[in-house]
Amino acid sequence: MKMKHHKCANSECNTCECGLCCTKINHFGVKRSGIEILKDVNLHIHCGDLTAIIGPNGAGKSTLLKAILGEIAHTGELQFLDAKDKGTTRPSMGYVPQKLELDSSSPTSVLDLFVAAHTNIPIWFTYPKKIRERVKESLARTHGEHLINQRLGELSGGELQRVLLALALDPIPHLLLLDEPVSGIDQKGLKLFYETVSILRDNYDLSIILVSHDLNLVAEYADRVAFINNKTIECCGTPQEVFSNPNVIQTFGLDWSNRFPRDEKDKVE
Numbered sequence: 001m002k003m004k005h006h007k008c009a010n011s012e013c014n015t016c017e018c019g020l021c022c023t024k025i026n027h028f029g030v031k032r033s034g035i036e037i038l039k040d041v042n043l044h045i046h047c048g049d050l051t052a053i054i055g056p057n058g059a060g061k062s063t064l065l066k067a068i069l070g071e072i073a074h075t076g077e078l079q080f081l082d083a084k085d086k087g088t089t090r091p092s093m094g095y096v097p098q099k100l101e102l103d104s105s106s107p108t109s110v111l112d113l114f115v116a117a118h119t120n121i122p123i124w125f126t127y128p129k130k131i132r133e134r135v136k137e138s139l140a141r142t143h144g145e146h147l148i149n150q151r152l153g154e155l156s157g158g159e160l161q162r163v164l165l166a167l168a169l170d171p172i173p174h175l176l177l178l179d180e181p182v183s184g185i186d187q188k189g190l191k192l193f194y195e196t197v198s199i200l201r202d203n204y205d206l207s208i209i210l211v212s213h214d215l216n217l218v219a220e221y222a223d224r225v226a227f228i229n230n231k232t233i234e235c236c237g238t239p240q241e242v243f244s245n246p247n248v249i250q251t252f253g254l255d256w257s258n259r260f261p262r263d264e265k266d267k268v269e
Helices: 061-069 110-118 129-140 157-168 187-204 215-221 239-243 246-252 264-268
Strands: 022-032 035-046 050-054 075-081 093-096 175-179 207-211 224-229 232-237
Touching: 022 061, 035 050, 035 061, 035 207, 035 224, 050 061, 050 187, 050 215, 061 093, 061 175, 061 207, 093 157, 110 129, 110 157, 129 157, 157 187, 187 207, 187 215, 215 239, 224 239, 224 246, 232 239, 232 246, 239 246
Parallel strands: 035 232, 050 207, 050 224, 093 175, 175 207
Antiparallel strands: 022 035, 022 075, 224 232
16 A cells, blocks of 8 residues: 655655655765765655666765665765654665675575575574465565575576565665666566566655666656766756756767657647
């Protein structure tokens, strides 16, 4: 069931029943081994929005996600706000990495992966029916329930990413971070993944941050786009605004200014 929205006190964003209104990144900076990776990054993630992070290779997109997760130290401020614009406790986060290194000869199944992540039951034990049913329900969110008994090493790239997405959504987090989750997947798999993420966002009112190089799909599915370049966010806004920005056009060699309708009249026509 889709969660109810309530207007945020001091912004345009919404809040869901979990209490999280928005995530604010203020003057973020990251250094690693003395080298500055990110500086003065400012970003406002609205509840229920899919925000795509784009930029050239090495711009710091993955570093930003890992800093939000708390895996990398950062300067600046990371705020999680409720509907009254007051700070909340750290929200739950789901994360899907670029890839997962697997031993293709391992007998570990999809069910084993979920059980190992959420219980202390040794994976060679027989699992209670209620655990199996919970895993099937989680996999069903990403149309992967038929994969429950498959060995991880036997999964295709698209199937594995559906499993990892389902795992990141068990339990449903406040904030979902996706780090180029469909790298190396064919076009059909790409489309299915984005459609699934879009449905999940609507059904559960998720705040989603997606790092991606799939600009066509970003333009189609993202609510907002942030362009990282020269260690900071150079522009942020709707797909139309960002993909019409001269710096973005120069970086990617694309001019999509005619892709988007100029006004509501054009949309109708």
